[in-house]
Amino acid sequence: MQHTVHDFEAAARDKLDPVHVDFIAGGARDEITVRANEAAFGRLQLLPRVLRGSAVRDLDITLLGSRARMPVLLSPTAFHKLVYPEGELATVRAAAAAGAIMIASMASTVAVGEIADAARATDSDAQLWFQLYIQPDLEITEALVRRAVDAGCTALVVTVDSPVLGAGERNRRNGFHDLPPGLRCENLVDLRDGERGHVRQIAMSPELNWEHIDWLRGVTELPVLLKGVLHPEDARLAVRHGADGLLLSNHGGRQLDTVPATLELLPEILAAVAGRIPIVLDGGVRRGTDVVKALALGASAVGIGRPVMWALAQGGEEGVRRLLELLRDELDDTLALCGASGLADLTPDLVRVPAWAPVPGPAVAPGSDHRFGGGAVV
Ligand SMILES: Cc1cc2nc3c(=O)[nH]c(=O)nc-3n(C[C@H](O)[C@H](O)[C@H](O)COP(=O)(O)O)c2cc1C
Numbered sequence: 527m528q529h530t531v532h533d534f535e536a537a538a539r540d541k542l543d544p545v546h547v548d549f550i551a552g553g554a555r556d557e558i559t560v561r562a563n564e565a566a567f568g569r570l571q572l573l574p575r576v577l578r579g580s581a582v583r584d585l586d587i588t589l590l591g592s593r594a595r596m597p598v599l600l601s602p603t604a605f606h607k608l609v610y611p612e613g614e615l616a617t618v619r620a621a622a623a624a625g626a627i628m629i630a631s632m633a634s635t636v637a638v639g640e641i642a643d644a645a646r647a648t649d650s651d652a653q654l655w656f657q658l659y660i661q662p663d664l665e666i667t668e669a670l671v672r673r674a675v676d677a678g679c680t681a682l683v684v685t686v687d688s689p690v691l692g693a694g695e696r697n698r699r700n701g702f703h704d705l706p707p708g709l710r711c712e713n714l715v716d717l718r719d720g721e722r723g724h725v726r727q728i729a730m731s732p733e734l735n736w737e738h739i740d741w742l743r744g745v746t747e748l749p750v751l752l753k754g755v756l757h758p759e760d761a762r763l764a765v766r767h768g769a770d771g772l773l774l775s776n777h778g779g780r781q782l783d784t785v786p787a788t789l790e791l792l793p794e795i796l797a798a799v800a801g802r803i804p805i806v807l808d809g810g811v812r813r814g815t816d817v818v819k820a821l822a823l824g825a826s827a828v829g830i831g832r833p834v835m836w837a838l839a840q841g842g843e844e845g846v847r848r849l850l851e852l853l854r855d856e857l858d859d860t861l862a863l864c865g866a867s868g869l870a871d872l873t874p875d876l877v878r879v880p881a882w883a884p885v886p887g888p889a890v891a892p893g894s895d896h897r898f899g900g901g902a903v904v
Protein backbone atom coordinates (compact mmCIF):
# COMPACT_ATOMS: atom_id res chain seq x y z
CA MET A 527 0.00 0.00 0.00
CA GLN A 528 1.24 3.49 -0.86
CA HIS A 529 1.38 5.99 1.99
CA THR A 530 3.55 8.64 0.38
CA VAL A 531 4.15 10.00 -3.11
CA HIS A 532 7.55 8.27 -3.06
CA ASP A 533 5.86 4.90 -2.42
CA PHE A 534 4.23 5.13 -5.86
CA GLU A 535 7.63 5.48 -7.46
CA ALA A 536 8.96 2.41 -5.65
CA ALA A 537 5.92 0.37 -6.68
CA ALA A 538 6.09 1.55 -10.30
CA ARG A 539 9.79 0.72 -10.56
CA ASP A 540 8.95 -2.89 -9.71
CA LYS A 541 6.44 -3.08 -12.57
CA LEU A 542 7.96 -1.08 -15.40
CA ASP A 543 10.56 -1.84 -18.05
CA PRO A 544 13.79 -0.24 -16.71
CA VAL A 545 14.10 1.72 -19.97
CA HIS A 546 10.76 3.39 -19.25
CA VAL A 547 11.75 3.98 -15.63
CA ASP A 548 14.79 5.87 -16.93
CA PHE A 549 12.61 7.88 -19.33
CA ILE A 550 10.42 9.05 -16.44
CA ALA A 551 12.99 9.50 -13.68
CA GLY A 552 15.74 10.88 -15.86
CA GLY A 553 16.77 14.43 -16.55
CA ALA A 554 19.29 16.23 -18.71
CA ARG A 555 23.04 15.60 -18.48
CA ASP A 556 24.17 15.13 -14.84
CA GLU A 557 20.61 15.59 -13.49
CA ILE A 558 21.79 18.28 -11.09
CA THR A 559 18.57 20.25 -11.54
CA VAL A 560 16.42 17.13 -11.06
CA ARG A 561 17.90 16.76 -7.57
CA ALA A 562 17.89 20.51 -6.88
CA ASN A 563 14.11 20.80 -7.31
CA GLU A 564 13.24 18.44 -4.47
CA ALA A 565 16.14 19.55 -2.28
CA ALA A 566 14.99 23.19 -2.39
CA PHE A 567 11.72 22.30 -0.64
CA GLY A 568 13.63 20.43 2.07
CA ARG A 569 15.78 23.48 2.84
CA LEU A 570 12.83 25.70 3.70
CA GLN A 571 11.13 25.55 7.08
CA LEU A 572 7.51 26.16 8.04
CA LEU A 573 6.74 28.44 10.98
CA PRO A 574 3.13 27.74 11.98
CA ARG A 575 0.55 29.98 13.64
CA VAL A 576 -1.63 28.54 16.44
CA LEU A 577 -5.14 28.97 17.83
CA ARG A 578 -6.66 30.43 14.69
CA GLY A 579 -7.64 27.48 12.46
CA SER A 580 -11.03 26.13 11.43
CA ALA A 581 -12.71 22.73 11.37
CA VAL A 582 -12.82 22.59 7.58
CA ARG A 583 -10.18 23.95 5.22
CA ASP A 584 -10.98 25.49 1.85
CA LEU A 585 -8.71 24.09 -0.89
CA ASP A 586 -10.61 25.47 -3.90
CA ILE A 587 -8.95 27.71 -6.46
CA THR A 588 -9.96 29.55 -9.60
CA LEU A 589 -7.10 29.92 -12.03
CA LEU A 590 -7.60 31.97 -15.20
CA GLY A 591 -11.30 31.16 -15.10
CA SER A 592 -10.83 27.43 -14.46
CA ARG A 593 -12.18 26.21 -11.15
CA ALA A 594 -10.51 23.37 -9.27
CA ARG A 595 -10.99 21.63 -5.94
CA MET A 596 -7.29 21.53 -5.19
CA PRO A 597 -4.30 23.76 -6.05
CA VAL A 598 -2.33 20.87 -7.53
CA LEU A 599 -2.37 20.57 -11.32
CA LEU A 600 -1.24 17.59 -13.36
CA SER A 601 1.65 19.04 -15.35
CA PRO A 602 1.85 17.82 -18.94
CA THR A 603 3.61 14.49 -19.33
CA ALA A 604 3.96 12.62 -22.59
CA PHE A 605 3.20 9.00 -23.44
CA HIS A 606 0.85 7.74 -20.68
CA LYS A 607 0.12 4.52 -22.62
CA LEU A 608 3.78 3.64 -22.20
CA VAL A 609 3.06 2.88 -18.55
CA TYR A 610 -0.62 1.91 -18.52
CA PRO A 611 -2.83 0.58 -21.36
CA GLU A 612 -5.63 3.16 -20.98
CA GLY A 613 -3.09 5.95 -20.84
CA GLU A 614 -4.41 9.49 -20.50
CA LEU A 615 -8.03 8.26 -20.21
CA ALA A 616 -7.21 6.74 -16.83
CA THR A 617 -5.31 9.85 -15.76
CA VAL A 618 -8.05 12.29 -16.66
CA ARG A 619 -10.76 10.26 -14.91
CA ALA A 620 -8.70 10.37 -11.73
CA ALA A 621 -8.03 14.10 -12.14
CA ALA A 622 -11.74 14.72 -12.66
CA ALA A 623 -12.62 12.73 -9.54
CA ALA A 624 -10.22 14.86 -7.52
CA GLY A 625 -11.39 18.09 -9.16
CA ALA A 626 -7.85 18.78 -10.33
CA ILE A 627 -6.86 20.53 -13.56
CA MET A 628 -5.04 18.19 -15.95
CA ILE A 629 -2.77 19.65 -18.62
CA ALA A 630 -2.82 17.20 -21.52
CA SER A 631 0.54 16.94 -23.29
CA MET A 632 0.65 17.62 -26.99
CA ALA A 633 2.57 14.30 -27.06
CA SER A 634 -0.28 12.37 -25.44
CA THR A 635 -1.02 8.82 -26.57
CA VAL A 636 -4.78 9.53 -26.55
CA ALA A 637 -6.17 12.40 -28.65
CA VAL A 638 -7.11 15.50 -26.67
CA GLY A 639 -10.74 15.23 -27.83
CA GLU A 640 -11.04 11.74 -26.36
CA ILE A 641 -9.35 12.81 -23.13
CA ALA A 642 -11.90 15.63 -22.83
CA ASP A 643 -14.81 13.26 -23.54
CA ALA A 644 -13.61 10.92 -20.79
CA ALA A 645 -13.44 13.83 -18.34
CA ARG A 646 -16.96 14.99 -19.26
CA ALA A 647 -18.34 11.47 -18.85
CA THR A 648 -17.44 11.65 -15.16
CA ASP A 649 -19.85 14.56 -14.59
CA SER A 650 -17.08 16.44 -12.81
CA ASP A 651 -16.62 20.09 -13.70
CA ALA A 652 -12.83 19.65 -13.65
CA GLN A 653 -11.11 21.52 -16.47
CA LEU A 654 -8.69 20.25 -19.07
CA TRP A 655 -5.83 22.40 -20.37
CA PHE A 656 -3.62 21.67 -23.38
CA GLN A 657 0.17 21.89 -23.63
CA LEU A 658 1.59 23.03 -26.93
CA TYR A 659 5.02 23.06 -28.53
CA ILE A 660 4.68 25.82 -31.12
CA GLN A 661 5.67 24.29 -34.46
CA PRO A 662 7.66 26.22 -37.05
CA ASP A 663 4.84 25.38 -39.47
CA LEU A 664 2.18 27.74 -38.15
CA GLU A 665 -0.62 26.00 -40.02
CA ILE A 666 0.18 22.84 -38.07
CA THR A 667 0.27 24.82 -34.84
CA GLU A 668 -3.09 26.40 -35.62
CA ALA A 669 -4.57 22.98 -36.34
CA LEU A 670 -3.33 21.74 -32.95
CA VAL A 671 -4.84 24.76 -31.22
CA ARG A 672 -8.11 24.08 -33.01
CA ARG A 673 -8.09 20.48 -31.77
CA ALA A 674 -7.64 21.73 -28.20
CA VAL A 675 -10.37 24.36 -28.56
CA ASP A 676 -12.79 21.88 -30.15
CA ALA A 677 -12.11 19.47 -27.28
CA GLY A 678 -13.22 22.18 -24.82
CA CYS A 679 -9.82 22.90 -23.24
CA THR A 680 -9.95 26.06 -21.18
CA ALA A 681 -6.30 27.18 -21.37
CA LEU A 682 -3.17 26.64 -23.45
CA VAL A 683 0.21 25.99 -21.86
CA VAL A 684 2.98 26.81 -24.30
CA THR A 685 6.29 25.14 -23.48
CA VAL A 686 9.09 27.57 -24.31
CA ASP A 687 12.10 25.90 -22.70
CA SER A 688 12.72 23.41 -25.51
CA PRO A 689 14.42 25.09 -28.48
CA VAL A 690 16.13 21.71 -28.75
CA LEU A 691 15.31 18.47 -26.98
CA GLY A 692 17.01 18.12 -23.59
CA ALA A 693 19.96 15.75 -23.43
CA GLY A 694 18.50 12.78 -21.60
CA GLU A 695 21.63 10.67 -21.42
CA ARG A 696 19.79 7.73 -19.90
CA ASN A 697 17.53 7.61 -22.98
CA ARG A 698 20.58 7.82 -25.25
CA ARG A 699 22.29 4.97 -23.47
CA ASN A 700 19.09 2.91 -23.60
CA GLY A 701 18.41 3.74 -27.25
CA PHE A 702 14.96 5.06 -26.27
CA HIS A 703 13.98 7.55 -28.98
CA ASP A 704 10.48 6.58 -30.05
CA LEU A 705 7.23 5.00 -28.92
CA PRO A 706 6.95 1.23 -29.27
CA PRO A 707 4.87 -0.16 -32.17
CA GLY A 708 1.14 0.37 -31.64
CA LEU A 709 1.49 3.64 -29.74
CA ARG A 710 1.39 7.07 -31.38
CA CYS A 711 1.19 10.75 -30.54
CA GLU A 712 -2.52 10.88 -31.33
CA ASN A 713 -2.78 14.68 -31.51
CA LEU A 714 -0.39 14.63 -34.45
CA VAL A 715 -2.25 12.10 -36.56
CA ASP A 716 -3.42 13.48 -39.94
CA LEU A 717 -2.31 17.03 -39.32
CA ARG A 718 -0.91 16.85 -42.82
CA ASP A 719 -1.64 14.20 -45.44
CA GLY A 720 -0.44 10.82 -44.31
CA GLU A 721 1.02 11.90 -40.98
CA ARG A 722 0.98 8.96 -38.64
CA GLY A 723 1.63 10.45 -35.20
CA HIS A 724 5.37 9.75 -34.92
CA VAL A 725 7.24 11.38 -32.04
CA ARG A 726 9.66 12.80 -34.60
CA GLN A 727 6.86 14.86 -36.14
CA ILE A 728 7.27 17.17 -33.13
CA ALA A 729 9.75 19.87 -34.08
CA MET A 730 11.70 21.51 -31.30
CA SER A 731 12.32 24.92 -32.79
CA PRO A 732 15.32 27.07 -31.88
CA GLU A 733 14.02 29.79 -34.21
CA LEU A 734 10.95 30.51 -32.08
CA ASN A 735 10.74 34.04 -30.68
CA TRP A 736 8.33 36.45 -29.00
CA GLU A 737 6.60 37.18 -32.31
CA HIS A 738 5.29 33.60 -32.22
CA ILE A 739 3.63 34.38 -28.89
CA ASP A 740 2.10 37.53 -30.42
CA TRP A 741 0.89 35.39 -33.33
CA LEU A 742 -0.62 32.80 -30.98
CA ARG A 743 -2.42 35.55 -29.06
CA GLY A 744 -4.03 36.45 -32.37
CA VAL A 745 -5.32 32.96 -33.18
CA THR A 746 -6.92 32.04 -29.86
CA GLU A 747 -8.94 33.65 -27.14
CA LEU A 748 -8.00 30.96 -24.64
CA PRO A 749 -5.80 32.06 -21.74
CA VAL A 750 -2.16 31.37 -22.63
CA LEU A 751 0.42 30.39 -20.02
CA LEU A 752 4.11 30.13 -20.84
CA LYS A 753 5.87 27.11 -19.37
CA GLY A 754 9.60 27.28 -18.79
CA VAL A 755 10.32 31.00 -18.39
CA LEU A 756 13.14 31.17 -15.80
CA HIS A 757 14.80 34.58 -16.28
CA PRO A 758 13.04 37.53 -14.62
CA GLU A 759 13.53 39.65 -17.74
CA ASP A 760 11.68 37.00 -19.78
CA ALA A 761 8.90 37.04 -17.17
CA ARG A 762 8.53 40.79 -17.76
CA LEU A 763 8.54 40.19 -21.53
CA ALA A 764 5.88 37.50 -21.10
CA VAL A 765 3.58 40.03 -19.46
CA ARG A 766 4.29 42.57 -22.20
CA HIS A 767 3.49 40.00 -24.89
CA GLY A 768 0.12 39.20 -23.36
CA ALA A 769 0.77 35.95 -21.49
CA ASP A 770 -2.04 35.31 -19.02
CA GLY A 771 0.10 33.27 -16.66
CA LEU A 772 3.41 31.47 -16.20
CA LEU A 773 4.08 27.87 -15.35
CA LEU A 774 7.41 28.36 -13.58
CA SER A 775 9.13 25.13 -14.57
CA ASN A 776 12.55 23.81 -15.47
CA HIS A 777 10.85 20.83 -17.13
CA GLY A 778 11.66 18.71 -14.09
CA GLY A 779 15.38 19.13 -14.90
CA ARG A 780 14.92 17.57 -18.34
CA GLN A 781 16.01 20.50 -20.49
CA LEU A 782 18.99 22.70 -19.46
CA ASP A 783 20.86 21.07 -16.60
CA THR A 784 22.23 23.16 -13.70
CA VAL A 785 19.45 25.78 -13.84
CA PRO A 786 18.17 26.69 -10.36
CA ALA A 787 15.37 24.89 -8.58
CA THR A 788 12.06 26.49 -9.49
CA LEU A 789 11.29 27.19 -5.82
CA GLU A 790 14.47 29.28 -5.58
CA LEU A 791 13.41 31.36 -8.58
CA LEU A 792 9.88 31.96 -7.36
CA PRO A 793 10.54 35.22 -5.45
CA GLU A 794 12.38 36.80 -8.41
CA ILE A 795 9.70 35.77 -10.90
CA LEU A 796 6.93 37.04 -8.63
CA ALA A 797 8.74 40.36 -8.30
CA ALA A 798 9.14 40.59 -12.07
CA VAL A 799 5.46 40.07 -12.85
CA ALA A 800 4.38 42.22 -9.88
CA GLY A 801 0.99 40.58 -9.43
CA ARG A 802 -0.09 41.14 -13.04
CA ILE A 803 -0.38 37.42 -13.87
CA PRO A 804 -0.55 34.24 -11.76
CA ILE A 805 2.42 31.93 -11.33
CA VAL A 806 2.03 28.16 -11.15
CA LEU A 807 5.18 26.29 -10.07
CA ASP A 808 6.28 22.74 -10.84
CA GLY A 809 9.41 20.69 -10.14
CA GLY A 810 10.02 18.52 -7.11
CA VAL A 811 6.59 18.87 -5.45
CA ARG A 812 6.16 15.63 -3.49
CA ARG A 813 4.50 16.59 -0.18
CA GLY A 814 1.65 18.66 1.18
CA THR A 815 4.29 20.75 2.94
CA ASP A 816 5.85 21.50 -0.49
CA VAL A 817 2.51 22.78 -1.77
CA VAL A 818 2.08 24.99 1.29
CA LYS A 819 5.61 26.44 0.96
CA ALA A 820 5.11 27.33 -2.72
CA LEU A 821 1.69 28.88 -2.13
CA ALA A 822 2.78 30.75 1.00
CA LEU A 823 5.61 32.29 -1.02
CA GLY A 824 3.13 33.49 -3.66
CA ALA A 825 2.51 30.74 -6.23
CA SER A 826 -1.16 30.43 -7.20
CA ALA A 827 -0.91 26.65 -7.59
CA VAL A 828 1.64 23.90 -8.19
CA GLY A 829 2.04 21.13 -10.77
CA ILE A 830 3.26 17.55 -10.47
CA GLY A 831 4.86 15.55 -13.28
CA ARG A 832 6.67 12.33 -12.35
CA PRO A 833 4.37 11.40 -9.43
CA VAL A 834 1.46 11.07 -11.86
CA MET A 835 3.43 8.77 -14.14
CA TRP A 836 4.49 6.58 -11.21
CA ALA A 837 0.94 6.38 -9.83
CA LEU A 838 -0.49 5.61 -13.26
CA ALA A 839 2.04 2.82 -13.74
CA GLN A 840 1.36 1.46 -10.27
CA GLY A 841 -2.43 1.41 -10.35
CA GLY A 842 -3.96 3.11 -13.40
CA GLU A 843 -6.94 5.37 -12.68
CA GLU A 844 -7.15 4.10 -9.11
CA GLY A 845 -3.45 4.78 -8.56
CA VAL A 846 -3.67 8.40 -9.74
CA ARG A 847 -6.85 8.87 -7.73
CA ARG A 848 -5.10 7.70 -4.56
CA LEU A 849 -2.06 9.86 -5.32
CA LEU A 850 -4.23 12.96 -5.57
CA GLU A 851 -6.19 12.03 -2.43
CA LEU A 852 -2.92 11.55 -0.58
CA LEU A 853 -1.61 14.95 -1.64
CA ARG A 854 -4.94 16.55 -0.80
CA ASP A 855 -4.91 14.97 2.67
CA GLU A 856 -1.30 16.03 3.29
CA LEU A 857 -2.10 19.55 2.13
CA ASP A 858 -5.18 19.75 4.35
CA ASP A 859 -3.23 18.40 7.32
CA THR A 860 -0.41 20.90 6.76
CA LEU A 861 -2.88 23.78 6.56
CA ALA A 862 -4.45 22.71 9.87
CA LEU A 863 -1.03 22.44 11.50
CA CYS A 864 -0.13 25.92 10.20
CA GLY A 865 -3.29 27.43 11.69
CA ALA A 866 -4.73 28.15 8.25
CA SER A 867 -8.43 27.83 7.46
CA GLY A 868 -7.74 27.78 3.77
CA LEU A 869 -5.27 28.66 1.05
CA ALA A 870 -6.02 32.36 1.52
CA ASP A 871 -4.34 32.23 4.94
CA LEU A 872 -0.99 31.21 3.46
CA THR A 873 1.42 34.11 3.76
CA PRO A 874 5.22 34.36 3.33
CA ASP A 875 5.81 34.74 7.09
CA LEU A 876 4.95 31.02 7.45
CA VAL A 877 8.13 30.09 5.54
CA ARG A 878 11.69 30.49 6.76
CA VAL A 879 15.17 29.90 5.45
CA PRO A 880 17.05 28.38 8.39
CA ALA A 881 19.14 31.00 10.18
CA TRP A 882 21.17 28.55 12.26
CA ALA A 883 23.43 27.11 9.55
CA PRO A 884 27.06 27.23 10.75
CA VAL A 885 29.20 29.85 9.06
CA PRO A 886 31.82 27.95 7.06
CA GLY A 887 35.41 28.51 8.18
CA PRO A 888 38.31 29.43 5.91
CA ALA A 889 39.39 26.93 3.28
CA VAL A 890 41.56 24.14 4.60
CA ALA A 891 45.20 24.99 3.98
CA PRO A 892 47.44 22.36 2.39
CA GLY A 893 49.21 20.43 5.09
CA SER A 894 46.48 21.07 7.64
CA ASP A 895 43.98 18.54 8.91
CA HIS A 896 42.01 20.99 11.00
CA ARG A 897 38.52 21.04 9.51
CA PHE A 898 37.37 24.50 10.59
CA GLY A 899 40.30 26.47 11.91
CA GLY A 900 42.81 25.95 9.11
CA GLY A 901 45.73 25.99 11.58
CA ALA A 902 48.89 23.93 11.05
CA VAL A 903 49.11 20.53 12.64
CA VAL A 904 51.70 20.41 15.43
C1 LIG B 1 7.90 11.53 -18.33
C2 LIG B 1 7.77 13.02 -18.48
C3 LIG B 1 7.20 13.53 -19.63
C4 LIG B 1 7.07 14.91 -19.77
N1 LIG B 1 6.45 15.41 -20.89
C5 LIG B 1 6.28 16.74 -21.02
C6 LIG B 1 5.61 17.26 -22.16
O1 LIG B 1 5.13 16.53 -23.01
N2 LIG B 1 5.50 18.60 -22.24
C7 LIG B 1 6.01 19.46 -21.31
O2 LIG B 1 5.89 20.67 -21.44
N3 LIG B 1 6.63 18.97 -20.21
C8 LIG B 1 6.77 17.65 -20.04
N4 LIG B 1 7.37 17.16 -18.92
C9 LIG B 1 7.76 18.08 -17.83
C10 LIG B 1 6.59 18.21 -16.83
O3 LIG B 1 5.53 18.93 -17.40
C11 LIG B 1 6.99 18.97 -15.55
O4 LIG B 1 7.50 20.23 -15.88
C12 LIG B 1 7.98 18.24 -14.65
O5 LIG B 1 7.81 16.85 -14.72
C13 LIG B 1 7.79 18.72 -13.21
O6 LIG B 1 8.71 18.16 -12.36
P1 LIG B 1 8.41 16.86 -11.44
O7 LIG B 1 8.47 15.68 -12.36
O8 LIG B 1 9.56 16.91 -10.48
O9 LIG B 1 7.08 17.03 -10.77
C14 LIG B 1 7.53 15.79 -18.76
C15 LIG B 1 8.11 15.25 -17.61
C16 LIG B 1 8.23 13.89 -17.45
C17 LIG B 1 8.83 13.35 -16.19
Ligand SMILES: CCCCCCC(=O)C(=O)O
Binds near residue numbers: 604633725726780
Ligand atom coordinates in the same frame (compact mmCIF):
# COMPACT_ATOMS: atom_id res chain seq x y z
C1 LIG C 1 10.13 15.13 -29.49
C2 LIG C 1 9.80 14.68 -28.09
C3 LIG C 1 8.42 15.00 -27.69
C4 LIG C 1 8.05 14.53 -26.33
C5 LIG C 1 8.54 15.45 -25.29
C6 LIG C 1 8.17 14.99 -23.94
C7 LIG C 1 8.84 15.83 -22.92
O1 LIG C 1 8.69 17.03 -22.90
C8 LIG C 1 9.69 15.20 -21.94
O2 LIG C 1 10.21 15.92 -21.08
O3 LIG C 1 9.88 13.98 -22.01
